[in-house]
Amino acid sequence: MSETILEMREITKTFPGVKALENVNLKVRKGEIHALMGENGAGKSTLMKVLSGVYPYGTFSGEIWYKGKRCEFRNTKQSEEAGIVIIHQELALIPQLSIAENIFLGNEQATRQIIHWNQTNQSAKELLKVVGLDESPGTLISSLGVGKQQLVEIAKALSKKVELLILDEPTAALNEEDSDNLLKLMLEFKKQGISSILISHKLNEVTKVADSVTTLRDGRTIETLDTKSEQFSEDRMIKGMVGRELTNRYPHRQPNIGEVVLEVSDWNVFHPLQNERQILHDIHFKIRRGEIVGIAGLMGAGRTELAMSIFGRAYGKKISGRIKLRGQEVHFRNISDAIAQGMAYVTEDRKELGLILMDDIKSNISLASLKQLSKLSVIREHQEIMEAESFRKKMNIKSPSILQKTGNLSGGNQQKVVLSKWILAKPEILILDEPTRGIDVGAKYEIYTIMNQLADEGKGILMISSELPELLGMCDRIYVMSEGRLTGELSRSEATQENIARLMTKGKGEHS
Incomplete structure (x- = not known):
């Protein structure tokens, strides 16, 4: 695995008023998984856009050597023809088209502009088998979850005879199971001799699959380490990314918890379109001033639906139950009412x-x-x-x-x-839905510090997160949800990953 497939030398890229990359160097070996790490704004995505021709030759300085030849890609079509395919963080699929149509979009199986649909569907079926997606090629993208859409993107890349696959934050929007499946797929590609560049903020993913790691900071290369070497560690990666040691990932806080500021009881919510489908069942919880309360649960447990329905009925139909703010019952007709009463909601989808x-x-x-x-x-x-x-x-x-x-x-x-x-x-109540999704370890620490400051000012904070270590590191109490119900409440001393996982996987008949 010593043969070099890619070398980027002294890459410099400038935007008006900003030097995004300055003399960056990157070397990737054939058949390896090479992780690219750095804070948001460090230049990772920009470097990959230079490589893949999104930023064409002539708009940057430096050299790209691929398979021993100097390349001057002027668009993504040229880089794809060479076997370099990038999968961006924002998936580039068309929801109204089928899986097969998306896989071969721009690369149609056609003769004289007439598409061979049997060949298209058969080829798509074979590619779906490779990525482990058990769906019909005729299925519309709009009916698939994000995890399956990610697999369609990879099948699309494989259809282009990929030799170097670039994945930009591929698991940012995936649950744990889908993330694990995607990482296993990357290891499978490695066995087939495909090289991968993985951009990720998740240190555990990088240590699990990467052979080497290059760290960028402020548009410059800091270092490249072999993950099997003695020098490699998560702490070393963090120091390289943020320029300082983070001895504790979660800032210390001495909570000063006051009276109950928000209480929700007997909360029931039905699906906005499927009127008979109940999404939330008899939810009851409370938040005190100066307290950070977490909500844990698997994808589909109803966490976001709960947050949105409380925040001015932004989600759901046939909503029943009571909300008390500062001891007084309140009735929100809409989001404006919720804001006027001192509530705020930081959505999981900021864009x-x-x-x-x-x-x-x-x-x-x-x-x-x-x-x-x-x-x-x-x-x-x-x-x-x-x-x-x-x-x-x-x-x-x-x-x-x-x-x-x-x-x-x-x-x-x-x-x-x-x-x-x-x-x-x-606001007096701040609902934070996945507040650190898709951001780096340094920016996470800054967000946590802001949360602690807000709690110290006496605000009540409800934090929804898919990352259990984050909930354990930040919350004074944690509620756990499964299938639209609360299955338990854990104090800081009771909260462990095992206890939370047990409550997250309770079935209908086991709900308390």
């Missing part, structure tokens, strides 16, 4: 539901507080600028200005903008 990506940082931060920033329905622009600038500094949002487009920020900085938006609205 679709949390931000207006084409708008600037300033406008996104002020979005939930326009009433208090306005006089006679006219926004006081000076105050809006002052507030946005204050949050940019306080939250350490890395951008040259509050007028920068939010879509151009890294994931961690986008998450800080979402948090800033809600903190400016001065």
